[in-house]
Amino acid sequence: MELVLSLSIGILAGSGVWLLLRPRTYQVIIGLGLLSYAVNLFIFSVGRLVMGRPPITQAGAQIDPAAFADPVPQALVLTAIVIGFATTALFLVILLASRGLTGTDHVDGKEPDR
């Protein structure tokens, strides 16, 4: 499980960085999306990978913390997803505005001189 997770984080982050460095705005935003998936998975994984353990404890009872999953990274990742989604949506709008104003989808707003 660790191997699968780390490989997928690596592949997502690698493709994300590559796309981010491309000159077209569409590639940039897809790259940002992939990178944020990688980061979200990474945050999730710092809570250690466990199976079959609930993150919620019973109130009042004496509990063994080892029998439960860490709920904090799960809460963090939720927040990160929401914020990432909102900012990516905002960015998309600006990319559309840029496309409309400049007439090109190059990130610099003009085609490079050849």
Place this chain on the structure above:
Amino acid sequence: MRLSPEALVIAPILIPLVAGALQLFLDDRGRKLKAALSILSTVALLIISIQLLRFTHADGDISEGRIAVYLLGNWPPPFAINLVLDRLSAMMLTLTATLALPVLIFSLGRWHKAGVHFHTLFLLLLMGLNGAFLTGDLFNLFVFFEVMLAASYGLVLHGSGLLRVKAGVHYIAINLVASLLFLIGVALIYGVTGTLNMADLAIRIPQISETNYMMLESGAAILSVAFLIKAGMWPLSFWLPATYAAAPAPSAAIFAIMSKVGIYVLLRLALLFFGHDPDFPEGPGAQILLYGGLATISFGTVGVLASQTLGRFAGFSVLISSGTLLTSMGLVQTEVTAGALYYLVSSTLAISALFLLIELIERGQNMATSVLAVTMEAFGYQDEETEDEEIVGVVIPRTIAVLGTCFAACAILLIGLPPLSGFIAKFVILSALFNPDAANQMTNIPTVSWWFMALLILSGLATLIAMSRSGIHAFWVPPADAVLPRVLFIEILPIAVLLCTTLVLTLQAGPVMRFMEATASSLHAPQPYIESVMHAPRTELPQPLKATE
């Protein structure tokens, strides 16, 4: 006022949040009401932050600063999120409010009409800034950073236009990547320590085993890259001059403090997390700040000389200011930090005033007016604007003289000439560098201090050259097609207020420096901060509520 300071701590976040959200319900035609609401809440912010500043400084008692902790949800620390107010955060809050009020008044002249939701965005930016200064939790810091950045995206693009959208695309892309780095850094630190509370982290970091320490350090390094992008350290700063020059004047003026947020966070976290380590001043972290800061000053100096427009010039001045602060932090000396804090306040006020002033000066030249015209057309405010021009656009007699005086004051501040506070700031930093009183063991002065001094003075010289050049160009030999800029009284007033604030800083330099020294020494010895957070008293629940449980 019967509110306890602990309860007042959350006000700088709540006031702009509520006021900003309320304005979403108002139509853009109700601009007078919106403006009144914004002014009212900014005034309230200013009053509250001054109150908080006086509280933390214990009304002038130097040795004991007071720290207020606000526990959200009344959880016992270190659980859940808390807000912590100490001298540094109170100072930054006051600086933010001091900047925000003049900038807001300036924007009422014409800029708040140039697009939609200016007031909401502005207030939410203030909320993000205040939250970032107050929070005592690493992840909460991320959230406030995002609030601040999201509002700033709107403000960069306020008024639209080709230049802004082009600069905005780069700005947003870079900041989104910085946010991702922030998250990776936070996740790594949490993975190693199991906590996100800053005070708790400061306790746990010295106890971390050798094998895990490397992971913690890489987490901290990735985290600081995110802050260094905000602060604009070379080579992470190429976005900054273009963005600040393209942003509308009021936005650029308030962005002057946004780059200081990165500095604030670095200052606080570096000393809190790694200040216990005696090797820290020689360690890689401090060295990167030191040499990175020097590189930033050099880059800014070259940029200042090379910039064609005043807007870009001001952007590069931000870099010089950031570079000076980063270098001072990299030296890790209490005295230098105190000088740097004074420099931070003085340079932020000066740069902010300069951004406002530039717009007024360029209004007389064709370029800025044409950009504005595009904007107004795009938003359909064309007719309204021309009407306004006829009614309110009275030409102040001797406009040029007033503008010129303000420009000269800005120049004196940025160059660091006496008599204004820019000189005192640089003088304090340099005298702390070479003053054997602070460290009487140090007989030989390190080479890097000489470099710092040379660069600091060179950057002042470059600013002098660049500003006299553009000053002569703008005031004495204006281009043939230039017209006398139409400037409203409420646009000159904020600039004068900002510059007068630096005058107050100069006249009250003694008390202000004592405050900065106290702030710096509590930053370098963070034990009281940690103690107050970890032993923050919880509010007792009212009796009937307890009974129902």
